[in-house]
Amino acid sequence: MTALIVSLTVAVALLAILVAGLLRSHAEILRALHELGVGEGGKATRSSGLKTREGIAEPRTETTPAFDISGTKPDGATRHVGVLGTEHTTLLAFMTTGCSTCQIFWKEFSERADLDLPGLDTRLVIVTKSLEHESESQLEKLAPRHHPVVMTSQAWDQYKIPVSPYFILVEAGKIVGEGSAGSWKQVQSLLTQAYRDSTIRTRAHRPGSDREKYADDELRAAGIEPGDPSLYPTDAPEVQP
């Protein structure tokens, strides 16, 4: 009888240890899943307080101004792309030949000359690291015909790029959108929204004279010239109860 009680006690103690271990493991798995954004509406909350959608890398931890891009092409010749002081918008795509997600973008950029880029007269510039960090043969194979590729590790350092692929949209010398994604469609969506937000902000902060000119231009574009009767309604608008 004593032996039975001792055996049962030992068995219960072992089971208790096993259950405690399982609970702890379960808690760790839940915590890890939560950090990856699984559950709770797909939002992940990290200690930094930043929130990203599932599958999208966090933005840069430090913002930077925009810089021109200077480097070499895959054939070793010099290429300089003006990003500042231009009238057009520039989309910088920081990519490597090695990362698997980048392959999706290399393929997309090679197949399409017209990428339906967000912004005004937007031009895509692919930025890889310098030759000492890149595969020349891979780059020759992947570099698209229609879009410039500039190899410069300096640009990666200047823009403090955290991950590849990473996209930065520069308009009027300012970074108006940035981020990473797993498909071109996601990048388009992310940056189109950022560009629209930036446009609205810019309009809101125009000085009075600029706002007036902007309103005039918009009205003219809609066929409404100064003095148009529609600008001076004679009937008072009906008041809704």
Next chain:
Amino acid sequence: MTQISDRGITVDLPAGWEADFYRRNAAAAPLAEGHAPEVTTTIAHFANWPLPNERGDFGGGAVELMRLDDILIVLFEYGEAERGTALFSSTTVPWPLRPADFDANRLQRPLPGQAGLQQFFSSASGRPFCLFVVLGSGRDAETLVAQANEVLDTLSLP
């Protein structure tokens, strides 16, 4: 201004300008046996607008996209076989340019409103070059030529 250099060619570019250098194989001076070994020469394009990735040595495929205030400067180096020939006898760089030097008939491919200029010369070391400049609008030559000269004045050749 941003200083750019490639194989001995150096230029300071104002904000908004870009540069694209590339290389071509060109025939060198013939050897005694009559064979001309291949050497690489440099072609440089400078522009105040976004150059399309695919274009010809003298801007074909790009000039068609130029707007009124756009400028394209092409510096084309010829091979050693051309060194010392009559076409490249001038050892004075052709800049500063003058608006009167530009004409619609001096374009590789005449396009409405545009004006161009082409000058052959040799650098101080005797390397043969052609300078080809296209203005988006010949009517604005005064302003555009001043901008082109701002870049050319900083150009240093091997």
